[in-house]
Every structure is written in structure tokens, then in C-alpha cells.
Amino acid sequence: MPEQLVFAMEVFLNGLMAGVLYALVALGFVLIFKASGIFNYAQGVMALFSAMTLVGIMKGQVPFAHVINAIFGTDVHYFGWTVPALLAIMLTIAVMVLFAWAVQKYIFRHLVGQEPIILFMATIGLAYFLEGVGDLMWNSEIKKLDVGLPQGINEAIDNYTFNIFDYGFFIDNLDIVATVIAALLVGGLVIFSQYSKEGRAMRAVADDHQAALSVGVSLNFIWIMVWSVAGFVALVAGIMWGTKSGVQFSLSLIALKALPVLMLGGFTSIPGAIVGGLIIGVGEKLFEFAIGPMVGGATENWFAYVLALIFLVFRPQGLFGEKIIERV
Amino acid sequence: MMLDSTDSYVTEDGRTIGGVVMEMKNITLRFGGVVAIKDISFDIREGEIRAIIGPNGAGKSSMLNVISGFYVPQDGEILFHGKPRPQMKPYEVAQQGIARTFQNIALFEGMTVLDNVMTGRLNKMNSGLLAQAIWRGKAEQEEIENREKAEKIIDFLEIQHIRKTPVARLPYGLKKRVELARALVSEPSILLLDEPMAGMNVEEKEDMSRFILDVNDEFGTTIALIEHDMGVVMDLSDRVVVMDYGKKIGDGTPSDIRNNQAVIDAYLGVAHD
Numbered sequence: 001m002p003e004q005l006v007f008a009m010e011v012f013l014n015g016l017m018a019g020v021l022y023a024l025v026a027l028g029f030v031l032i033f034k035a036s037g038i039f040n041y042a043q044g045v046m047a048l049f050s051a052m053t054l055v056g057i058m059k060g061q062v063p064f065a066h067v068i069n070a071i072f073g074t075d076v077h078y079f080g081w082t083v084p085a086l087l088a089i090m091l092t093i094a095v096m097v098l099f100a101w102a103v104q105k106y107i108f109r110h111l112v113g114q115e116p117i118i119l120f121m122a123t124i125g126l127a128y129f130l131e132g133v134g135d136l137m138w139n140s141e142i143k144k145l146d147v148g149l150p151q152g153i154n155e156a157i158d159n160y161t162f163n164i165f166d167y168g169f170f171i172d173n174l175d176i177v178a179t180v181i182a183a184l185l186v187g188g189l190v191i192f193s194q195y196s197k198e199g200r201a202m203r204a205v206a207d208d209h210q211a212a213l214s215v216g217v218s219l220n221f222i223w224i225m226v227w228s229v230a231g232f233v234a235l236v237a238g239i240m241w242g243t244k245s246g247v248q249f250s251l252s253l254i255a256l257k258a259l260p261v262l263m264l265g266g267f268t269s270i271p272g273a274i275v276g277g278l279i280i281g282v283g284e285k286l287f288e289f290a291i292g293p294m295v296g297g298a299t300e301n302w303f304a305y306v307l308a309l310i311f312l313v314f315r316p317q318g319l320f321g322e323k324i325i326e327r328v
Numbered sequence: 329m330m331l332d333s334t335d336s337y338v339t340e341d342g343r344t345i346g347g348v349v350m351e352m353k354n355i356t357l358r359f360g361g362v363v364a365i366k367d368i369s370f371d372i373r374e375g376e377i378r379a380i381i382g383p384n385g386a387g388k389s390s391m392l393n394v395i396s397g398f399y400v401p402q403d404g405e406i407l408f409h410g411k412p413r414p415q416m417k418p419y420e421v422a423q424q425g426i427a428r429t430f431q432n433i434a435l436f437e438g439m440t441v442l443d444n445v446m447t448g449r450l451n452k453m454n455s456g457l458l459a460q461a462i463w464r465g466k467a468e469q470e471e472i473e474n475r476e477k478a479e480k481i482i483d484f485l486e487i488q489h490i491r492k493t494p495v496a497r498l499p500y501g502l503k504k505r506v507e508l509a510r511a512l513v514s515e516p517s518i519l520l521l522d523e524p525m526a527g528m529n530v531e532e533k534e535d536m537s538r539f540i541l542d543v544n545d546e547f548g549t550t551i552a553l554i555e556h557d558m559g560v561v562m563d564l565s566d567r568v569v570v571m572d573y574g575k576k577i578g579d580g581t582p583s584d585i586r587n588n589q590a591v592i593d594a595y596l597g598v599a600h601d
Contacts, residue, residue: 197453204436204447211434215510216422216451
């Protein structure tokens with residue numbers, strides 16, 4: 001097999017894995033957008049915040065240590081214990097549920113029925129607020145996150161491909177784990193929304209608020225639930241990205257990568273978020289591989305957005321989105 | 329015929345009408361300076377078909393929205409099973425067993441007919457999320473029961489042939505019937521119908537009338553409905569409330585209403601002073 005083709009295959013596989021992470025973030029957007037019509041700009045910051053909280057809990061950091069020290073003149077930073085990863089994840093989920101409840105109670109309950117742009121602005125405010133709270137709570141230094149996920153080159157794949165192509169593929173174990181977890185998460189979400197009572201109520205709310213009320217569904221409860229699920233998805237994304245490149249501010253910017261994914265897949269489609277993520281992941285890696293050298297590289301920075309732009313012109317509802325037809 | 333709130337009687341066609349299930353006492357509803365409902369009182373008895381009629385803008389839909397919790401009246405009291413009902417959200421009213429349909433149809437357009445009807449059973453599902461995930465036995469049992477109830481209602485309203493069709497694709501008349509099925513499957517103690525025949529042709533109206541009578545007859549469901557088509561209402565209902573400009577101008581059996589001068593004036597358009 002020609003060498004170029006083998007390289008391209010490796011790039012393709014790595015693109016798929018990167019796409020899974022994009023899809024994870026996009027999934028959080030879709031969940032909230034479907035159920036409440038809110039485009040949640042804060043999704044990326046939620047991933048950052050949840051990852052920071054996870055690290056903080058694991059290391060036994062004292063939350064708001066700076067504030068406490070400044071007010072009381074003390075010098076506390078750590079409780080002096082560490083928390084096992086699994087327990088810390090549970091506690092972080094609890095924090096995200098609490099966050100969902102607070103967001104619904106103090107912000108969006110008061111904005112029911114407002115224009116989408118107002119809701120969107122509220123989420124921008126929320127994003128900056130949460131970012132600030134995150135820094136205050138857990139301080140803003142770059143943190144290492146290690147919940148025990150395997151990392152580094154996968155030897156089995158390396159050996160296997162070496163035997164076939166005379167060239168070993170570099171596939172990161174973490175990416176494989178991320179793919180498996182993402183698949184489980186999506187499967188779980190689908191089962192939840194199709195077969196559970198709460199899932200059915202969630203789909204009802206997503207479809208028609210008035211009708212949902214009339215069959216006895218509390219919108220408030222469903223919205224808290226959806227924000228909690230989105231918080232959980234953000235946590236999973238935060239763990240993956242945080243393990244890969246450290247928990248730091250730039251993590252919140254992955255949310256921006258989710259935008260072209262959503263434009264490709266459609267804002268209202270869960271399969272769309274996944275397929276869109278994979279296309280962007282694979283597309284930008286392959287493009288960089290094939291075209292990058294001709295134009296001086298760094299195409300990964302803009303490729304996704306150009307692709308999204310093309311989609312906006314020719315298929316604005318995305319691959320799987322609902323076509324909006326207004327009857328006059 | 330004067331009846332006590334607990335008395336029951338048997339109608340000419342042999343149905344038993346029970347005591348009062350819901351009583352509206354001096355309900356007043358204002359939107360800013362506009363008085364939509366002015367000091368209206370009436371009751372709904374168990375097993376009866378109770379109609380609220382009146383010309384356009386009389387406040388009929390507002391009344392229904394007060395009963396179902398979508399509007400909160402400024403004055404007055406609602407007694408449900410003899411007890412004053414605290415202020416409730418629409419979903420809480422639904423959970424109490426008061427189901428409704430909407431004048432403009434509020435269905436889950438993206439779901440199939442069967443899924444729509446199944447949402448009517450949401451309040452009858454008791455197993456928690458964990459139980460549903462881990463111990464499937466009870467949850468499955470519940471699901472099977474709910475499914476049976478849904479299929480029964482679907483058969484009853486003769487919409488089996490469109491069970492798996494997405495609601496968005498259905499014609500208007502069938503959508504109305506699906507909405508009725510969804511309300512009915514929750515086994516409501518009171519079923520509120522907001523203009524069930526609005527926008528229908530004669531044939532569809534006849535079908536819908538037949539279904540309303542059948543539902544009342546077969547399940548003994550108490551039905552309160554709004555309609556502005558006098559003819560339909562007179563054939564269907566046991567008792568009728570007539571509203572005009574937010575006020576109650578008549579209350580009684582269809583024959584009482586037919587001979588009520590205020591009602592005749594309202595419908596024929598006598599000048600108001």
C-alpha cells in the first residue's frame with residue numbers, strides 16, 4: 001500500500017477520535033437547545049468549571065481559599081486529604097446538579113417566554129460569571145487532571161498496524177477510552193430519552209410547552225433535569241480534555257469548536273451532534289494533512305468554520321436539523 | 329329541578345348524574361383594565377356533560393383556563409370535591425386529574441399518535457428513575473399496563489390506523505381526536521374540552537359529538553366543554569352555562585336555555601345599553 005495512503009488512514013483515525021470530543025461538547029448544547037430553546041454559550045465554561053471542581057475535590061482544595069484568607073487573614077489552602085477519583089466524580093455531579101437548579105431558579109425561570117436573543121445574552125453572562133466563580137473557588141492556575149484513565153500510545157494497535165503496513169499507527173489510549181465512554185454516554189442518553197418516564201416528559205417539553213403542561217409535566221423540573229444532564233455531559237467532556245491538555249482556561253474555548261459542529265449537524269439533533277463532530281474532526285485533520293503543507297499549515301484553526309459557512313449557505317438547517325417552514 | 333350538592337339523579341337516557349365535583353364561586357378575572365370574567369359562579373356534577381357557551385369574546389376560554397390553572401383569577405374560589413383548591417400551576421391541576429384539550433390543538437407534533445397518547449399516562453407512572461434503570465420488573469409492568477390503556481382508548485376513538493403516524497402529518501379533524509385521546513387516557517375526573525368542534529365540517533362535527541357522548545357513556549367521564557355552535561351544544565349537554573361579555577346570563581338545562589330571553593338577545597345581537 002502506498003505510504004501516503006497509510007498516513008492518511010492514521011490521520012483519519014485520529015480525526016475520528018478528536019471528533020468524538022467535539023461531539024461530546026456539541027451534545028451538551030443540543031440537549032439544552034432542544035428542551036428549552038436556549039442556546040447555551042456557557043456549555044464550554046461548564047466543562048471547564050466541572051473539571052476544575054473535580055480536580056479541586058480530588059486534591060482536597062479548600063473552596064474559595066483566596067477569599068477566606070483575604071477576609072480572615074488565615075492561610076488555608078488544602079484540607080490535607082485527597083479524595084478517590086470515583087467519589088470525587090460523584091461529588092462533582094452533585095455540584096453540577098446544584099448548579100443546574102440555581103441556574104433555573106435564579107435566571108431562566110424569570111426569563112420564560114423571552115426572545116431567544118435575550119436568553120442567549122443571559123447565557124453569555126452566565127459563562128463569564130461561572131468562569132469567575134471557578135477561578136475564585138479553585139484559583140486559576142493550570143491544573144493536572146488524572147482520574148486514572150490510560151494514556152499514551154496503544155501498543156496493540158501500533159504492533160498490529162506495523163505488521164500489516166510496516167508502519168505503526170499512533171493512537172492514544174485516552175482517545176480510545178474517550179470514544180468508548182462517549183458511545184456509552186450517547187447510548188445511555190438515547191435509552192433514557194426513549195424509554196424512561198422522565199425522558200418522555202423531556203421530549204414532551206421539547207416539543208410543546210403548553211401540551212406538556214396539560215399532561216401534568218412540570219416545565220421547571222424538566223429544565224433543571226436537562227441542565228443537570230448537560231452539566232454531566234460537560235463534566236465528561238471536561239475530564240477528557242482536561243486529562244489530555246490540562247485543566248486551564250483554554251478548555252472553555254472548545255465550546256467555540258462545537259459551533260461549526262452544530263451548524264453541520266443541526267441544532268436539534270443528537271445524532272447530528274455526533275455525526276457533525278466526527279465530520280469536523282476527520283475533515284480538519286485530513287485537510288491539514290492533504291492541503292495544509294501547500295498553504296503553510298495551521299488550517300485546523302479555520303477549516304471547521306469555513307465548512308460551517310458553506311453549510312449555512314446551502315443547508316442552513318444542518319444535516320439532521322428540522323427544516324423550519326413558516327406558513328404565511 | 330332543585331338539587332343539593334350531594335344529590336344524584338338519573339337522566340332520561342338512563343345515565344346517573346352524581347353530586348357536585350367542582351364548584352366555581354364568584355370567579356373574577358381581569359387583564360389590566362379588561363374584565364374577562366365577572367363574578368361567575370356555577371358547578372359541575374359528576375358524570376354530566378356541562379357546556380359553557382356564549383358569543384365570541386364572552387370569556388368562555390378564559391373560564392376554562394381558570395379551571396385548568398393557566399389563568400389565576402383575582403377573586404373567587406374553586407372548590408374541588410368540596411374542598412377549596414389552593415392556587416395551582418397547570419401541571420399540578422393536570423396531576424389532580426383534570427385533563428384538557430385546546431382550541432388551537434396542543435399536540436407533540438414530532439411524535440407519533442401512539443407516543444402522544446402515551447404522554448397522557450405520564451402521571452400514572454410511579455417508578456423512580458433508578459427503579460426504571462435497575463429493577464425493570466415493576467417499570468415494565470407499568471409500561472405494559474399504560475400501553476394497554478392507551479391502545480384501548482385509541483381503539484375506542486377509532487384512530488388505530490394512524491397509531492404510528494407522526495402527528496404533524498395528520499389532518500385537522502384527526503388531530504382533534506388524538507388530542508381527545510391523550511386527555512382521555514389519563515382517566516381524568518373532569519375532562520375539559522375547548523371548542524372540540526371548532527373549524528370542523530358537518531360530518532366531522534357529528535363524529536366528534538358521537539365520541540363525546542360515547543366517552544361520557546362508556547367511562548362515565550365528567551365533561552365540561554366550550555362551544556359557540558348552539559345546535560351542537562343543545563344536543564350534547566345535560567346543563568349549559570351561557571356567558572356574554574364576561575357575565576353569566578343563563579344556567580340550566582338546554583330547554584331552559586332555549587327559552588331564556590337574555591340568551592336569545594345575546595345570540596341574536598340585541599343592542600347593549
